[in-house]
Amino acid sequence: MHELSIVEALIEQVETEVDRAGARGPVARLKLSIGRLSGVNADAVRFAFQLLAPSTRLAGAALEIDEPKAVCVCAACGARTEIEELVLSCPACQAGKITIDGGREMLLETIDVDEFDR
Amino acid sequence: MKIVAAQKILKANDQLAEENRRRFSAAGVFGVNIVGSPGCGKTTLLEALIGRFGDALAPAVIEGDIAGSIDAERIDALGVPVVQINTDGACHLDAQMVNAAAGSLELGQLGLLLIENVGNLVCPAGFDLGEHRRIVLLSVPEGDDKIAKYPAIFRGSHALAITKIDLLPHFDFSVDRVVADMRRLAPAARVFQLSAKTGGGVAEIGDWLQAEAAAR
Structure with missing residues (x-):
């Protein structure tokens, strides 16, 4: 279940980018691209995001994942x-x-x- | 506001891994990430390599385990510097853990840093640790279909060590199939056949490591 630590890192990465852009509001939507051969399961990422996002400024954000072949x-x-x-x-x-x-x-x-x- | 990030997920890990690699290279240390299932023989391979090449390679070991220090104690008994990382449940090492562990080693006095990853054929595939080479182990009892079933970890490896090769008579395990599958996923990878029982293959993999380290 390395998706959990990947999503943990993703949330930190998003917070860093949002701070750098000087945005103040909550994150509404995230768009990811996770290739079919990346070794990462998109459903497991969605599940981990549900677990981890609520205590962050990504709480309630919609997660959109493109899965290129x-x-x-x-x-x-x-x-x-x-x-x-x-x-x-x-x-x-x-x-x-x-x-x-x-x-x-x-x-x-x-x-x-x-x-x-x- | 829309922020176009267009950056790799795990960018932070990748950057830290690059930093680890630079640090190892600057100190003249060759880093090797050793991956494979629980019980495939990772620690046994380390013991054999240290036993045979310990003087020539000036090795140290970073042991990654979910809990305990059983493996680190085995390495410590050989008189080689060893750092234990306990991942507290995490299924793989990451660049941050290796960075912290390397901080407690005298890198300048080392030639080879052997990093034993958590036993797992899935999760370690996604995490660059800053190593120079990755060796994946596959033991005969695991079965010859594992490359096809867990391709990601084999695809990114520089060498495959088929371990417990002395058990071949007892299993329907086709070395040809494994070699062919590996060729397709990682054409440049070397394949070694090892037996801890007979010591077979240890010299070959040790020679290869020495040559790879010297070529840097």
């Missing part, structure tokens, strides 16, 4: 297949000579802060 590129048949989990061979031709593009990102994209106390 990765692409398996096959050197044998040339297929480019979108994948939701890591594969060891090309889903199209089963050849093993593949490269995997993307899907590993774990990004804090945007933070919306309310202008006034809600």
